[in-house]
Amino acid sequence: MSKILIVVIFILLAPAHLISQGCSDAGVCSMLNDKDIQPADKKYIAGLSQYFGVGDEKTAIFNTLLSFDYRSENIDVSVILPYVYTNGNLGSLSGLGDIKIAGGFTGSLGEDAAIKFIAGVKFPSGEANGKKAGRSLPMVYQPGLGTSDLLLGASLRLSTWVFGVGFQYTEDKTTNKFLHEDWANEEKALRYNQSSGMRRGADYMFSVDKFINFDKTSIYGGLQLIHRNENNNVLRYNVEREKYEITEQNLTTVNLRAGLKNNLTDYAALHLDVSLPLLARDHAADGLTRSFSAAFGLKFTL
Template identity: 25%
Template sequence: MKKLVLIVVLFVNNAFSQGCSDAGICSINHGFTTEEKSFKNHIEIAAIFGTGESDVRYVSPYVLYTKRFNDSFSFTSKVTFSMAHGSFGTRSQFGDAFLIGNYTFKENNKKQWGALLGWKFPFTASNLKINGYSLPLDYQSSLGTVDLFLGTNLSYKKWDFNAALQIPVFNLNKNSYFKEYGRTDDFPSTNLFERKSDALLRATYSIKTPNKKFTFKPNILLIYHLGEDSFENILGQRESIKGSDGLTINGNLITSYNISKQSSLELSLATPFVVRDVRPDGLTRSFVAGLQYRYSF
């Protein structure tokens, strides 16, 4: 068996980037993925590595399972875990569970539409502590909200276009972090944090090598945060977080290698072009890389 060696060099600019591993909207395109139709079951095991604000570092593995019922309908479930390490200490916890259904319409003139409906459920109320001290959202494994996903997809030749909304429906967030007591200005106050919705647009182009072993998928993501987030200040008054709304633009490169007809490896790297002024939700990353293994049966 031949060994595969991947050497990757990632340029990271000095500005912090907006990661999407916590909120989830950037990864729901898995629900649109056209799996090998000769297999009905697909399992994916992955890990996301990153560094965030201040000295926070992350390892965030997840497990994903997709069941294809027929050529049109499939169902995906996903469970995430997160380990954050920094000057506050180390915190590890399950994050969120995703349940996503996807319907693919029949292809017509090389165009194929898809529709997606899904939910995200948190395993925590986003108030994990270390040694009794409250932690900012950068250390939390979930945002503590039950979210609704609505999406659509258009595939045309080598192009894929996604549009999606992530809407917090139930806010279970009980975070109690105040920057006044955190002995640092690196993280904003997020006591009883309330997060606004996100809208996403993505364009992906697929390039396959002649032997079809490698597939390269450069893509660009536009994520618009549809309002200013808020928290409850020390006086018990709700306060908007100025600059927390607005546009993020990420460039992403996905490289996949087909080990066999049933299994593949995938590497994903991203860097930002535009970021929001303030990211209180803890999604800030200066480096993000993801490695996935997929098996179909």
């Protein structure tokens, strides 16, 4: 237990100035978040998780996730239902987030190895153009992204190592209409990136995690890389110079993450996950920037 506490304390005390896009809830990351990729012996699993993140301009994001899983020996189907509350210097919003449905196939590669393939979709069930006083709020406040997305992924477990790849793609433009001209007299609104007509394109994800297993508890630490496939220039308002500038940006995010899972009983388990960015996307109009994110949850077998 002392080793577990050391890992958690190290993550929580990591430098707070590290700012970038965390793995947030765009879709593919949460879909691949379950690192238990060995063939399942529990058919029905229900989960309740509470996510917290800090986004653009210190906006607080609370995301409550209700999940349901059906697992046969090699096949599983999962549904994730999010409820989102955000609060920042322009106001607050709350509502149903974007629902995700995914299916997976797990195959054994031997006593200490397994592979899992996942395919899913994210539906635009969440509001993506919530307003305050008739003016659209930035994307970081919105419960949804306003797009239908394809989600693909695969995980490989080799003994105590897990390697993951993921892909998320949408052709849609967001339904968000946040424009600076609607907030011309409020400098704090100009610090957010405009998002009206934004198209995210494709995200590629790669991850590696190392597990240390105890009797009823396992802890892990790892790295996750997310690359956005889009134009590397962005039109951004410089508040100090009071003008718009074309700015080149880095499109790659690298996150340091760690967590633990504890089997409370044969029918219940808790998990704690924390993520901090090491390398940032410079400017993200999609509202997915996170300077810190953490999640705590419970899963029950039925």
